[in-house]
Every structure is written in structure tokens, then in C-alpha cells.
Amino acid sequence: MSDVEEAITRAHRGEWARVVAALTRRFGDLDIAEEAAAEAFAIAVERWPADGVPPNPGAWLTTTANRKAIDRIRRESKRDAKHREAQMSYDDPPEPVGAIDDDRLRLIFTCCHPALAMEARVALTLRMVGGLTVPEIARAFLVQGTTMERRITRAKAKIKAARIPYRMPSVGDLPARVSGVLAVLFLVFNEGYLASGPGTDPVRHDLTTEAIRLTRLIRALLPQDGEVAGLLALMLLIEARRPARVSAGGELVPLAEQDRGAWDAELIAEGHRLVRERLAAAAAGVAPGRYQILAAINAVHTSARDIRDTDWSQVLALYDQLVRLDPSPIIALNRAIAVAELDGPEVALAIVDRLAETLAGYHAYHATRADLLRRLGRSQQSRAAYDRAIELAGNTGETAYLTRRRDQLQ
Amino acid sequence: MQYLVSVIDDKSNPGSTDRRPAISAFNERLIAEGYWVFAGGLADTDTATVIDNRGEQAVFTDGPFVESKEYLAGIWVWEAPDLDVALKLAAEASKVCDRKIEVRPFL
Numbered sequence: 309m310s311d312v313e314e315a316i317t318r319a320h321r322g323e324w325a326r327v328v329a330a331l332t333r334r335f336g337d338l339d340i341a342e343e344a345a346a347e348a349f350a351i352a353v354e355r356w357p358a359d360g361v362p363p364n365p366g367a368w369l370t371t372t373a374n375r376k377a378i379d380r381i382r383r384e385s386k387r388d389a390k391h392r393e394a395q396m397s398y399d400d401p402p403e404p405v406g407a408i409d410d411d412r413l414r415l416i417f418t419c420c421h422p423a424l425a426m427e428a429r430v431a432l433t434l435r436m437v438g439g440l441t442v443p444e445i446a447r448a449f450l451v452q453g454t455t456m457e458r459r460i461t462r463a464k465a466k467i468k469a470a471r472i473p474y475r476m477p478s479v480g481d482l483p484a485r486v487s488g489v490l491a492v493l494f495l496v497f498n499e500g501y502l503a504s505g506p507g508t509d510p511v512r513h514d515l516t517t518e519a520i521r522l523t524r525l526i527r528a529l530l531p532q533d534g535e536v537a538g539l540l541a542l543m544l545l546i547e548a549r550r551p552a553r554v555s556a557g558g559e560l561v562p563l564a565e566q567d568r569g570a571w572d573a574e575l576i577a578e579g580h581r582l583v584r585e586r587l588a589a590a591a592a593g594v595a596p597g598r599y600q601i602l603a604a605i606n607a608v609h610t611s612a613r614d615i616r617d618t619d620w621s622q623v624l625a626l627y628d629q630l631v632r633l634d635p636s637p638i639i640a641l642n643r644a645i646a647v648a649e650l651d652g653p654e655v656a657l658a659i660v661d662r663l664a665e666t667l668a669g670y671h672a673y674h675a676t677r678a679d680l681l682r683r684l685g686r687s688q689q690s691r692a693a694y695d696r697a698i699e700l701a702g703n704t705g706e707t708a709y710l711t712r713r714r715d716q717l718q
Numbered sequence: 719m720q721y722l723v724s725v726i727d728d729k730s731n732p733g734s735t736d737r738r739p740a741i742s743a744f745n746e747r748l749i750a751e752g753y754w755v756f757a758g759g760l761a762d763t764d765t766a767t768v769i770d771n772r773g774e775q776a777v778f779t780d781g782p783f784v785e786s787k788e789y790l791a792g793i794w795v796w797e798a799p800d801l802d803v804a805l806k807l808a809a810e811a812s813k814v815c816d817r818k819i820e821v822r823p824f825l
Contacts, residue, residue: 423801470823471719473800481802 312357319365320349324439325525326366327373329411332474338418338464340377342436348373412437413529414474420489421472428463429492435460437525438518448515449499489526490539490599493519497543502703516547534586538600541582545606548575559712560705564615576610583607601630620649637666641673653683671700675710687717719823720755720797721804723811726818727791733816744814748796753807755795763789791817795824 324345331341348369362368419432431449434440440448446456466472477485500515523540530536552566586600596604605626612618627643641663648656657680660673667673678693694714701707727733748754763782770777782789794811798804804821812819 421801423805469825470821471800473802477802 310357312361315361315365316349316352316356319352319369320439321521323366323369324349325412325415325437327369328436328439329415330370331373331377332415332418333411334374335377335381336474338436338467340380341373342464344373344377344380345369347376410529412525414476416489416526417477417485418467418472418474420485420492421467422485422488423470423472424463424466426492426495428459429488430495431456431459432463433492433522434496434518438522440518444514448512486526486530486533487535487597490523490535493523493526494539494543494599496522497546501546502706513550516543516550519543520547534589534594535597535599537582537586538597538603541579541586541603542599542606544575544579544582545603545610548572548579548610554705557708558705559708560703562709563609568612568614571610579603579610580607596629598630598634601626601633605630618649620646624650637663638670638672641667641670641676645676648680648683653680656680657684669700671697671702671706674700675706678710678713682713682717690714691717719799719804720795721801722822722824723794723796723804723808724790724820724822725759725792725794725811725815726788726820728788728818730787737815740814744811748794748807753796753798753803755797757792757794759792760790788818 327345327348328338328341331344332338335341351372352365352369356362416433416437419436420429424432427449431445434445434448435442442457442460443453445460446453449456476482497516497519500512500517500519520540520543523536523543527533527536527540548571549563549566551572552568552570553561555561583600583603586596586603590596590600605623608619608622608626624643624646627639627646630639631643641660644656644659647659657677660677660680663673674693674697678690678697681687681690681693691714694710694717698707698710698714701710745754745757748757766782768779768781768783770779792815796804796807798807801821801823808819808821
């Protein structure tokens with residue numbers, strides 16, 4: 309990559325959200341902001357190789373995008389004078405600037421507004437804040453480009469027509485709204501981490517990387533929020549294991565069998581730092597939320613030299629804490645895996661079997677049962693459970709792993 | 719910005735019938751705080767008549783235009799600066815009416 313191309317890529321990564329956010333604030337219209345930002349970057353691609361990279365790329369892009377937006381509004385106002393009036397009446401007076409008042413935060417809260425459908429929030433966040441193109445987002449979620457385009461267009465139209473505001477939530481609403489944003493980012497991460505669909509790679513690195521990048525951004529904007537730190541730590545500690553998670557043959561490798569030397573030590577160190585920061589806060593009396601507890605569980609796993617070295621009683625204590633916060637059957641299932649290590653597979657199986665009714669359609673339920681039954685020497689039942697898990701698993705690497713385990717049964 | 723706020727009831731699982739005093743108190747607050755534009759409860763859907771005069775002559779049909787389990791039991795029109803304000807009020811309205819609420823912006 310040439311220096312100029314690198315500068316453009318860097319500017320896109322670093323400045324896209326800032327440009328879109330500033331323009332949305334000024335013109336009160338996501339559509340105009342998005343289009344003008346895209347135009348400004350296209351002009352940069354055209355001009356920078358000849359004219360050189362401007363000394364302040366961010367300012368250059370914002371100015372250029374502003375000019376493009378004004379051009380468009382002038383063009384449209386000639387056609388429709390009322391339209392212009394509507395644009396302008398939406399322009400709030402400037403508010404005081406502080407860390408928490410960043411325009412990009414407003415943009416994130418608007419894109420993740422609870423009045424939008426979850427899939428629309430995901431698409432809008434990746435487009436407006438992440439700067440991914442519509443075809444890129446469509447590919448990532450295995451839908452047609454036109455479908456994704458419609459989804460984004462519809463969401464933008466609702467924001468405008470229903471007047472979803474472009475501002476920080478009130479202090480009272482902030483925790484719930486932040487947790488809504490984190491849910492969107494975790495969904496993006498998980499889609500990358502456990503990519504679904506036949507013929508797709510087991511891990512889609514582009515999505516996990518993007519989710520981490522956006523969570524880092526939120527962390528920079530809301531440094532005091534414990535759950536933001538928790539989610540970032542959780543993502544980092546999962547991402548750190550990526551190099552060991554899929555075998556050369558495309559098969560998912562479970563935690564117990566992973567080559568721990570291949571884990572990314574730098575990401576683990578960063579994740580552990582964040583977990584320690586939250587542990588200190590918890591010691592000072594701030595109750596941790598679910599992402600912080602999940603991050604702590606992953607910190608225990610990534611601290612162990614090998615699977616036998618894992619502090620399972622610590623893992624179980626954290627799951628007990630998590631169950632009190634979120635009594636969902638999926639948490640109970642994961643807790644049972646720790647129980648199996650401490651009290652044996654028989655005790656764990658009794659817990660898992662109690663979840664049959666709610667988790668019968670969930671592949672991990674059957675995969676966990678299959679493993680416990682295998683350890684108890686109940687091969688026939690284990691095989692049936694593997695069959696069901698394979699049927700339900702959507703991830704190609706996971707299917708390959710489960711099939712091998714099943715075929716190894718005596 | 720004006721929003722049409724619909725109160726949705728369910729024939730198979732109707733909301734409680736003792737909400738009138740609470741709704742009156744809520745209406746007074748909406749008026750005092752400047753959100754209230756209009757409000758009204760609706761008679762049963764059986765009392766509706768549909769008129770179609772797109773053809774040669776007007777055709778009258780007894781009953782609502784669509785038969786459904788869920789139906790419109792009443793409406794408000796609110797004036798609110800944005801959807802967040804309307805949704806906050808709607809969350810209260812749902813408790814007050816013991817029914818689901820739909821919020822829809824006017825054009």
C-alpha cells in the first residue's frame with residue numbers, strides 16, 4: 309500500500325464517524341450526512357495522490373463533506389423550498405462540549421435507538437459509525453445488497469419521520485441506553501465469532517475486529533462505564549484465542565484442546581488490565597454487570613497455563629454471581645460445564661437435563677449433553693445427542709468438530 | 719411534532735375496566751405540561767360502519783374494516799418535541815390504561 313492509500317485508509321478508520329456525526333448535527337439529517345461523507349472520501353481518493361495528503365485530513369474531510377451537503381441542500385431546496393425549512397428547524401443550538409458530549413456518541417445512540425428493530429440498529433451502526441459500505445454489511449450478514457439497502461433506508465426514514473432525537477439520553481436513561489448499544493456491538497462480535505451459514509468461514513474476522521474497534525470508541529467516550537470496560541475486556545479475551553480456535557482443517561478447537569502458545573498475549577494483557585480495573589471497582593462497592601462477570605470468567609481461562617491449571621472453583625463462583633443477575637437457561641448451561649469439572653459429569657448432567665424444555669432447540673445444549681454422556685461412558689445416548697447438536701449447529705467449524713467427536717465414540 | 723397515540727385492547731385478554739380515574743388524572747397532567755392536543759375513547763368495534771363510495775354508489779357495511787383480536791380502543795394526539803418524549807409518556811400511558819400503546823408520527 310502506498311503512503312497516500314495508507315493515509316486514506318487511516319483517515320477512513322479514524323474520521324468517518326466524526327465526519328458523519330458532525331454533519332448530522334449541523335444538518336439534522338442522517339441521509340445527507342452519510343452521502344456527503346461518502347462523497348468527501350471519494351474526492352480524497354481522487355485528489356490526495358496528486359495534491360498530497362492535507363496536513364489535517366480530518367478537517368479537510370469535514371470541510372469537503374460540509375460543502376457537498378450544502379450543495380445538495382441548495383439543489384433540493386430549489387426543487388422543494390419546504391424541504392429546506394424542515395432541515396433547518398432540526399438544527400439544535402450547539403451544546404457544551406465535553407468527553408460525554410461527543411457528536412459520535414449522539415450518532416451511536418441514535419443508530420441504536422430502542423424504537424428501531426435490532427437488525428436495523430446493527431446495520432445502521434455499522435454503516436454510520438463503522439463506515440462499512442452497504443455491500444460489506446450485506447455480505448457480513450448473508451443478505452442481498454438490496455435487502456440491506458432497504459433496511460438502512462427504512463431505518464433512516466423512521467428516524468426522520470418519527471423524530472428520533474440526535475442527542476445524549478438523560479442521565480436516568482443512560483444505563484439502559486448504553487446497555488442497548490452494547491447489545492448491538494456484542495451481536496456484531498458474536499456474528500463474527502460464531503459465523504452462521506453453510507459455506508462461510510467459521511470465524512469472520514472483519515466483524516469481530518469492527519465490533520472491538522467500535523467498543524474501543526465507546527470506551528474512549530464513556531471511560532467511567534464499567535459495562536463498557538467489561539464488554540471490551542470480554543471481546544479482547546475471546547479474540548485473543550482466535551488463532552488457536554480453528555484448526556488447519558477448518559474445525560473448531562474447544563478450549564481444552566487449544567494451543568495456548570498461539571493465543572495473542574498482547575490482547576490478553578489488555579483484557580486482564582481491564583478486568584483488574586473492574587475488580588478494583590467491585591472491591592470499592594460497585595456491583596459488576598453481566599459483561600464484567602463474563603470478562604472475569606474469560607480472564608480465569610486465559611490465566612491458566614493449560615486446562616488442568618484452570619481455577620474451576622473461581623469460574624463456578626463467577627457463574628453463581630452471573631446466575632443471580634441473569635437467570636437465563638444458557639447461563640445455567642455454561643455454569644454446568646464448570647460443575648462437571650468440580651463435581652463430575654454426573655452432577656452436571658442432572659443440571660443440564662433440567663434445562664431440556666427451554667433449550668431443546670439450542671445446539672450447545674445437545675453438544676454439552678453429548679460430551680457429559682461420553683465422559684460417563686453412555687456412548688449410545690451420547691451419539692444421539694451429537695446427532696441432534698450437528699443437526700442444529702449453524703457454524704461450519706463447529707459441525708466438523710462435533711462430527712469428529714461423534715465418530716470417535718466406541 | 720404531533721403523534722397519534724393509539725390504545726390497543728385485546729378481545730381475548732382485555733385490560734381492566736377500572737382505569738377511568740387514573741386516565742383522567744393522566745389527562746390533566748398532559749394538559750398542564752402542554753402535551754395534550756386531543757383524546758377520546760371509542761365505542762365497541764361492533765358499532766363501526768364502513769362506507770365505500772369509490773364506485774357508482776355508496777356501499778355501507780356494518781362492522782369495522784378489519785376484524786381482528788386486537789383493536790383500537792381509544793386515541794390521543796400529543797404534541798411532543800421528539801420521539802423520546804413521546805415514548806416516555808406512552809410508557810406511562812400503557813400503565814395508566816393497562817393496555818398496549820402505539821405511537822405514530824403525523825406527517
